[in-house]
Amino acid sequence: MELLILVAAGAIAGAMNAVAGGGTFLTLPALIAAGVPPVLANASSTVALFPAALSSVWAYRKQLRPIGPVSLRALVGVSIAGGLAGALLLLFTPGAVFDKVLPWLLLLAAMMILSGGKLRAWLAARGHRIGPRTTLTGQFIVAIYGGYFGGAVGLITMALWALLSELDFQAAAPARLATVAAANAAAVTCFIVAGAVWWPQAIAVLAGGVIGGYWGAKAGGRLPAGVVRIAVIAVTWVTTAVFFWRGYGPN
Template sequence: MVADLTSLSLLGAGVLAGAMNAMAGGGSFVTLPALIGAGVPSVAANASSTIALYPGGLASAWVYRGGLTEIAGLGLRPMLAATLAGGLVGALLLLSTPGLLFDRVLPWLLLIATLALAFGRQIGPALRARFRAGPATLLTTQFLLGVYGGYFGGAVGLMMMAAWNLLDGSDVKALNPARTLLVSAANTIAVLCFAISGIVHWPQTALVAAGAIFGGYAGAVLGKWLPSAVVRVATVLFALAMTITFFIRGYH
C-alpha cells in the first residue's frame, strides 16, 4: 500500500511538473521533493529529476515548435550552442561539488529572477535606453543560465524569461517556445552526464518521467491559448512562492 502511494505521488508529481515547465518553468521544485520523499538522496534526486523531466520538455518543445523566434535580435543557433556548453559545465560541477553552498545561494538567484519578472516591464525600458545588450552580452548570459540549468535547473526557465524580458522586452508568453527549447538543450547534456555517472535511480525516475510526458504536452497546449496576463501573473506568483520556500529551506 505504501509502495502504491509512493508510485502514485511520483506519477502525479511528474504530471504537475511537466505542465508547470510547459507554461512557466519550475517543475523540478515539485519532482525534487517528491523523489527525496521517496527515499532518493538529494544529489541523486536532483540528477534523477532532471532526467525524469527531460521527455516532458521535449514534448512541450514539439508543441511550441511553430512559435520559435529570435531572442533580442539574436538567432536561436548561437543561443543553443551557448546553452549546450553551459549545460555541460553545470552538469560536471554538480557531479563533483557538494550542494550545501548552492542551497544557500539558490534563494537569492530566485529572488533576482522574481524581481526581474515582476518589474521587468518598468525596469527593462530604462535599462535598454541606457544600455544596448549586444550579442556577446546575451550569449554570456545564456551560457551562465546553461551552467545553472545543468547544475540544478530549478526555475531556470523563469530565469531565462526574466533575463530576456529585461534585454528585449518581449512578452512572457511569446518567450515560451524559445525557453522550452533552450531549457531542453541544457538538460540534454546534463542527462547524458548523469546517465553515464550511474547516480540515477531509474525506477523512481521512470514513474516521474511517465507523468511529465503527459503533463508537458498538456501544459504546452494549455499555455498556447491562455491569456498573456494570466501566464505572467501565474509565473510571478509561482516564482515568489518558490523563493520564499527556498529561503526557508536554505536558512532554517
Template sequence: MPSIESAGLLLAAGLLAGVMNAVAGGGTFVALPALAFMGLPPTVANASSTVALFPGTLASAWSYRKDIRPFGPVPTASLLWCSLLGGLVGAVLLLLTPERAFSAVIPWLLLLATATLAAGPRLSGWIRTRGLHAGPRFVLAAQLVLGIYGGYFGGAVGLMMLAAWSLTSTADLRALNPIRTLMVAAANGMAVVCFVVTANVRWPETLLVMIGGIAGGYLGAQLGRRLPLVLLRGVILTIAVVTTALYFAQAYLR
C-alpha cells in the same frame, strides 16, 4: 523498487510538477523534494529530477519548432551552442560537487528560483522601462552562465533567460517563448546525457515522476486555458516559498 505508497507519491509529485511547468515553471520545487524524500542523495535527486522533467520540456520545444525566430542581433545558433556547452559544464560541476556542499547550496538556489518566479515576466518589463541595454557579447556570456545554471540546477532558468534577452531585444515576451523553450531544452538535454552516461539517475523513482510529469504537462495546458493565470501562479509561488523555507529550516535549524 518503491512501495505502492511511495510510487503514488512520486506519480503525484510528477503530475503536479508537470502542471507547474506547463503553466509558469517551477516543477523542480516539487520533483526534487519528492525524490529526496525517497532517500536519494541530494545530487542524485537533482539529476533524477532533471531527467524526469526533461520529456515535458522536449515536447514543448518540439511543439514550438515552427515558431522559433531569432531576436535582435544575436544568432540563434550562437545561443544554442552557449546553452549546450553551459548545460554540459553545469552537469559536470554538479557531479563534482560533494553531497554536503550541494545540500548547503540547495536552499540558496531555491531562493534564487523563487525570487525569479515571483518577479516573473515583470522582471523583463522593469529592465526595459529603465532603458537598460546590452550588446550581443553580453547576451552570449549571460546565456553561457544560464546554461551552466540550467545544467547544475535549472529552477526558473527560462525566466532568467527572458530577463537577460530583454537587455538586447524589444521583442514581445510571448514571441520569445519558443526560442526560450528550445534553449532550456538544450541545456537540460546535455545535462540529461551527462547524468545518464555517468549512471547518476535512480531509474525506478525517476520513471514514476516522468510518467506523472507527462500527464501533468497535458493537464496543465488545459488548466492554463480554463483557470485564471493569476490563481495558478499564486499556487505555484506558494509551493515554491514553502519548499524553500523547509530547505532553509533543514539546513540551518537542525
C-alpha cells in the same frame, strides 16, 4: 506507495510547468523524501522532466526565431556547452556542500518567480542594451545554472534577453524553451553517462509529468491567472523554507 507518490508529484509538477513553471519545486523534495541523495535527486529530476521540455519545443518548432541580432543556433550552442558545464559541476559537488547551496538556489528561483514580471518590465524599460557577444556570455552563465539546478531558469533567460533588445516575451517563448531544452539535453546526457540517475524513481516522476503536462496544458487556459500564480508562489516559498531548515536548522 512510494512510486505512486512520485507519480503524483510528477503529475502536479508537469501541470505546473505547462501552466506557469516551478515544477522542480515539487519533484526535487519528493525525490529526496523517497531516499534519493540530494545531488542525485537533482539529476534524476532533470532527467524526469526533460521529455516534457522536448515536446514543448516540438510544438513550437515553426515559431522558433532569433533573439534580436543573435542567432538561435548560437544561443542553443552556448546553452549546450553551459548545460554540460553545470551538470559536471553538480556531479563534482559534495553532497554536504550541495545541501548548503541548494536553499540559496531555491531562494533565487523563488524570487524570480515572485518578481519576474516586474523585473522583465524594469529591464525592458531601461535604455541600456548589451551586444551579441555579451548576450552569448550571459547565456552561457545562465545555462551553467540551468545544468546545475535550473529552477526559474526560463525567467532568468528572458531577463537577460530583455537587455539585448525590445522583447516580445510571447514571441520569444519558443526560443526560451529551445535554449532551456538544449542546456537540459547536455545535462541529461551527462547524468545518464555518469550513472547519476535513480531510474525507478525518475521513471515514476516522468510518467506523472507526461500525464500532468498534457492535462495541465488543456486546463491551464481555463484557470484564473491569479490562482495559478498564487499556487506556484506558495509551493516555491514553502519548499524554500523547508530546505533552509534542512540545511541550516538545528541538527
